[in-house]
Amino acid sequence: xxxxxxxxxxxxxxxxxxxxxxxxxxxxxxxxxxxxxxxxxxxxxxxxxxxxxxxxxxxxxxxxxxxxxxxxxxxxxxxxxxxxxxxxxxxxxxxxxxxxxxxxxxxxxxxxxxxxxxxxxxxxxxxxxxxxxxxxxxxxxxxxxxxxxxxxxxxxxxxxxxxxxxxxxxxxxxxxxxxxxxxxxxxxxxxxxxxxxxxxxxxxxxxxxxxxxxxxxxxxxxxxxxxxxxxxxxxxxxxxxxxxxxxxxxxxxxxxxxxxxxxxxxxxxxxxxxxxxxxxxxxxxxxxxxxxxxxxxxxxxxxxxxxxxxxxxxxxxxxxxxxxxxxxxxxxxxxxxxxxxxxxxxxxxxxxxxxxxxxxxxxxxxxxxxxxxxxxxxxxxxxxxxxxxxxxxxxxxxxxxxxxxxxxxxxxxxxxxxxxxxxxxxxxxxxxxxxxxxxxxxxxxxxxxxxxxxxxxxxxxxxxxxxxxxxxxxxxxxxxxxx
Numbered sequence: 508x509x510x511x512x513x514x515x516x517x518x519x520x521x522x523x524x525x526x527x528x529x530x531x532x533x534x535x536x537x538x539x540x541x542x543x544x545x546x547x548x549x550x551x552x553x554x555x556x557x558x559x560x561x562x563x564x565x566x567x568x569x570x571x572x573x574x575x576x577x578x579x580x581x582x583x584x585x586x587x588x589x590x591x592x593x594x595x596x597x598x599x600x601x602x603x604x605x606x607x608x609x610x611x612x613x614x615x616x617x618x619x620x621x622x623x624x625x626x627x628x629x630x631x632x633x634x635x636x637x638x639x640x641x642x643x644x645x646x647x648x649x650x651x652x653x654x655x656x657x658x659x660x661x662x663x664x665x666x667x668x669x670x671x672x673x674x675x676x677x678x679x680x681x682x683x684x685x686x687x688x689x690x691x692x693x694x695x696x697x698x699x700x701x702x703x704x705x706x707x708x709x710x711x712x713x714x715x716x717x718x719x720x721x722x723x724x725x726x727x728x729x730x731x732x733x734x735x736x737x738x739x740x741x742x743x744x745x746x747x748x749x750x751x752x753x754x755x756x757x758x759x760x761x762x763x764x765x766x767x768x769x770x771x772x773x774x775x776x777x778x779x780x781x782x783x784x785x786x787x788x789x790x791x792x793x794x795x796x797x798x799x800x801x802x803x804x805x806x807x808x809x810x811x812x813x814x815x816x817x818x819x820x821x822x823x824x825x826x827x828x829x830x831x832x833x834x835x836x837x838x839x840x841x842x843x844x845x846x847x848x849x850x851x852x853x854x855x856x857x858x859x860x861x862x863x864x865x866x867x868x869x870x871x872x873x874x875x876x877x878x879x880x881x882x883x884x885x886x887x888x889x890x891x892x893x894x895x896x897x898x899x900x901x902x903x904x905x906x907x908x909x910x911x912x913x914x915x916x917x918x919x920x921x922x923x924x925x926x927x928x929x930x931x932x933x934x935x936x937x938x939x940x941x942x943x944x945x946x947x948x949x950x951x952x953x954x955x956x957x958x959x960x961x962x963x964x965x966x967x968x969x970x971x972x973x974x975x976x977x978x979x980x981x982x983x984x985x986x987x988x989x990x
Contacts (some may be wrong), residue, residue, distance in 0.1 A: 649797025749780015
């Protein structure tokens, strides 16, 4: 690997002059601005094989430092240039992360001031911002005043945290004969979190969904009754507010009523879809979300934050502290009065970066109305995709547009289901190779189908139409090859 040789002096204090820092900062800001300004012209998928990547970074630990500008240029070319652009307006795979410029700049502020949001003693201002941002989210979803939570790394940690609270509150951490219920459409982070918490397959009931891919209340009711009859301890139901596969929302009002009548904890994985509650249509679809015992929500999805920020909300914030508070001797100086919130006592992490600031500042700068319109736009894009797909005989809509997600399948006469599976798989490969846009596939009712998630507020109707036209073109060519 060729590097520009330099003989920078040893920098024992790891510091720079004010002019140097400004120069470096301007360089980074210029790179970020260029990325935001030109991303539409960039290929969506940029991926190299492992041998190429390892060769790029095959070097010993550098004993001498290099010029900052040279290292940034290397990062832009070799690192950023070999990643898929999940913030690209034609990235429709998985759940995109559109991000926003304000939060990107705030990340520099967070790193620059190097605040740890562990205790009130260390960061009362940061704690105040986190409390305010959590209160905003709680109000948005309709939780009561005593609700609260904290920011975490993402939906997986948010779900894990909520599941731990449910285990502690409902079982006093005794997992013997405990039973958890959720749909086969539930995100895999739930099952992973349950493993971490000491639950095994005999504790889990993965229920078949109804025809609309929601938890089937009748099946749930019968299964809970049977487990009780066998002497087991049902204690937790996990619902979804926007499944990753289809954007489906489980029947939250009915589930809340059932859980209350049965004495069960209701956790809702709203990592993807819960943010839509701030829109008129989303509020209707997510009816009952304020009735839950706990909720996960990912601001790095539909609140357009850079990756690495999730949030867990609990109907009674005190339960978080009951679950996680441990008071070691070396933290005695941080033990203040009860009114002071030490966030390390409310979750898994002690060392916590200041995630709340970028969410708080982006809401302060843009205002909630902007986010409301952005989310509504994303739902409208999926509905536009459904309109376009419905006009062609070559497409079958498998699940309609729901919370910005639609699934569909290339179909043609004279082909077996197995051959249609091959065509749909190869359509994804062809689009990935082309790099104009990116979609993903999934399996629904045993069929391989295509899936688009359209939450980027910078995506246009033209992006949708051109992408579907290209997908159809790939399908036609593959059909000819396989005849």
